[in-house]
Amino acid sequence: MQKMPRRDLRKVLKERPPAVAGSFYPKEREELEEQLAIFLKSAKKLPFNGELKILVVPHAGIFYSGQVAAWGFRQIDPKRIKRIVLLGASHHYYFDSAAVYPGGVWATPLGTATVDKKQVNFLCSREDKIVAAEGPHLPEHNLEVELIFLQKILPSFTIVPILVSQPSEGLIDKLAKKITQIIDGETILVVSTDLSHYPPYEIARSVDQEVINALISGKKDIFERKVAQIENSHYPGLETACCGLQAVKIGLRVGESLKLGWEKIFYQNSGDVSDEWRSVVGYAALAGIKKQ
Numbered sequence: 001m002q003k004m005p006r007r008d009l010r011k012v013l014k015e016r017p018p019a020v021a022g023s024f025y026p027k028e029r030e031e032l033e034e035q036l037a038i039f040l041k042s043a044k045k046l047p048f049n050g051e052l053k054i055l056v057v058p059h060a061g062i063f064y065s066g067q068v069a070a071w072g073f074r075q076i077d078p079k080r081i082k083r084i085v086l087l088g089a090s091h092h093y094y095f096d097s098a099a100v101y102p103g104g105v106w107a108t109p110l111g112t113a114t115v116d117k118k119q120v121n122f123l124c125s126r127e128d129k130i131v132a133a134e135g136p137h138l139p140e141h142n143l144e145v146e147l148i149f150l151q152k153i154l155p156s157f158t159i160v161p162i163l164v165s166q167p168s169e170g171l172i173d174k175l176a177k178k179i180t181q182i183i184d185g186e187t188i189l190v191v192s193t194d195l196s197h198y199p200p201y202e203i204a205r206s207v208d209q210e211v212i213n214a215l216i217s218g219k220k221d222i223f224e225r226k227v228a229q230i231e232n233s234h235y236p237g238l239e240t241a242c243c244g245l246q247a248v249k250i251g252l253r254v255g256e257s258l259k260l261g262w263e264k265i266f267y268q269n270s271g272d273v274s275d276e277w278r279s280v281v282g283y284a285a286l287a288g289i290k291k292q
Contacts, residue, residue: 014104016134020141021109024061025148029109035062036152039070046075046265046287053183053260054251054288056215057149059088059142059192059244064270065283071266072285073149081188083116084150085160085179087251088142088192089244094165098175099133100124101161108144110151116158119182123160128174129167136163142192142244150190164246172246176253183258191251193244195282199237201271208267208282211241215286216262220252237279251288260288 021027026035039062057072058065090099100123105112124132137143143161150157160182167175179189195208207230214226230241242248255262265285271277 015112016101016104016106016137018108018144019139020144024141024145027109032109032148033152035066036070036149039066040074040152042067043071043074043266048075048263048287048289050261050289050291052076052188052287053258053290054189054191054255056191056193056248056251056284056286057146058194058283058285059145060194060270060281060283062145064273064281065194067273068266068268068283068285069146069149072287073153075265075287076153076188078154080186081154081157082186083119083158083160085162085182085187085189086143086146086192087162087164087179087189087247088140089247090136090140090163090165091142092139093136095136096166096168096171097129097131097133098167098171099131099136099163101137102132102134106144106147106159106161108148108151110148113147113151113157113159116160119160122182123162123178129171130175130178137161146190146192164250167246167250172250172253176250176257179250180254180257183254189251189254191244191247193242193248195284196241196269197239197243197281198279199235201269201277201280203235203238204269204271204280204282207235207238207241208269208284212264212267212284212286215248215252216264218252218255218260218262220249220256223252224249255288258288258290261291263287263289
């Protein structure tokens with residue numbers, strides 16, 4: 001990983017171009033529309049007893065994780081939701097702050113989504129190490145892959161894109177507190193993460209279920225300890241149990257503040273779609289629900 005690049009915010013791009021169209025998903029609009037429609041048609045809306053506030057979804061190439069992601073995004077009420085806080089962990093840069101995309105629009109083959117500048121200004125605080133920064137977002141795939149699903153299901157919405165890398169516990173608490181204040185009847189938090197990376201199929205299913213169980217406990221500390229325990233157990237091929245660990249920790253802290261219950265929506269790993277079982281990546285869709 002590289003250190004976060006410095007950039008003059010007066011020169012922020014008015015339009016962030018797609019970074020992974022043609023690799024993580026089709027770059028032609030018609031083909032992408034068709035693929036997303038297939039995924040969403042195969043997913044079902046679940047009868048939650050409450051209101052969706054947080055969605056945890058995977059971010060791999062949609063050939064591998066698109067069906068799991070679709071199960072998650074099917075739970076969003078398109079008549080209610082107008083704003084999405086997008087939260088992920090950087091794959092390209094190392095930094096100890098939170099990088100909030102400063103403004104403008106994000107483009108994909110499906111069109112553009114406007115960054116909610118008012119909420120960006122609310123979140124950002126140099127004292128709290130929550131900064132407006134474009135650089136880490138430009139090559140990053142994990143929020144962009146969520147955006148295409150949102151563009152497919154929501155008629156109109158704004159986004160608040162946030163990346164973290166190595167946040168302190170203090171930053172996790174401060175960012176979670178501010179995100180909690182944004183979440184309202186028209187706003188949800190979407191947390192982007194995959195699960196286990198590269199163990200054999202059966203090991204992935206086992207360790208992923210442990211991570212899912214820890215996550216749906218709703219307790220950040222339980223989740224954090226479980227991931228550490230698994231990663232210290234030296235499973236063959238396992239490089240990480242949760243690649244978006246820091247983003248999930250923030251999501252769980254938001255969930256604790258909002259007193260959410262958590263439910264598993266859907267799980268698969270890459271072996272279920274590729275028939276390559278020797279080395280797989282795990283994917284889950286999970287929901288943080290405000291119980292009625």
